Amino acid sequence: MKTTKLTTIALVLVAAISLSSCNQKTKTETTVEKSEPTETVVVDETPDYFLLRPEVEKAYGYSHAVKIGNDIKISGAVSMDDEGNPTAVGDIEQQMKNCYADLEKVLAHYGCTFDDVVVENVFTTNMPKFLEVAAFRAEIYKNHFPTGSWLGVKELALPEFMIEIEMEVYKK
Incomplete structure (x- = not known):
C-alpha cells in the first residue's frame, strides 16, 4: 500500500513539474562571455x-x-x-x-x-x-x-x- 502511495505521489510531482515547465516565460536569456564585459542576448521564443x-x-x-x-x-x-x-x-x-x-x-x-x-x-x-x-x-x-x-x-x-x-x- 505504501509503495502505491509513493508511486502516485511521484507521478503527481513529475506531472506538476512537467506542466509548470510549459508555462515558463517565452523569452530566454543567454550570457555570452567575451574577453572582458559580459553580454546578455535576449532571444524571443514566442512562436x-x-x-x-x-x-x-x-x-x-x-x-x-x-x-x-x-x-x-x-x-x-x-x-x-x-x-x-x-x-x-x-x-x-x-x-x-x-x-x-x-x-x-x-x-x-x-x-x-x-x-x-x-x-x-x-x-x-x-x-x-x-x-x-x-x-x-x-x-x-x-x-x-x-x-x-x-x-x-x-x-x-x-x-x-x-x-x-x-x-x-x-x-x-
Whole structure:
C-alpha cells in the first residue's frame, strides 16, 4: 500500500513539474562571455506563425511555417495555385520547381535563403522520376546541401501531387 502511495505521489510531482515547465516565460536569456564585459542576448521564443496562402491553410488546418527563436519549421510545400488547386499535374519536375518557389517565399519572409536550410525532407509518389530530376537541387543549394530524407510514399494530400518538400531552418 505504501509503495502505491509513493508511486502516485511521484507521478503527481513529475506531472506538476512537467506542466509548470510549459508555462515558463517565452523569452530566454543567454550570457555570452567575451574577453572582458559580459553580454546578455535576449532571444524571443514566442512562436511566429506564417501563412503563405491563408484561406487554403485555414481550410486544411495548418500553418505554412512557425518560427521560434532561431528555428523555423516549414510545412511541406506542394505544387498548387493560390486557391489550393494542383498545378503542373503529371510533371514532377515542374511540381518540384513550384515547391521550391513557394519555399523561397517563406524563407524570404523570415529573411532567410536556402543557405539557412538545415533539414530538407522530400516526399514523392514516384521516386524513380524524382531521381531523374533531383539534380535541380544543385541550383537551389549553391553552397552546401542540408541533411534530410527522400521518402517514397503511396500518396500525398491530393492524388495530383507527386512531390512535397518540407524544411527546417536555423537563422543566426
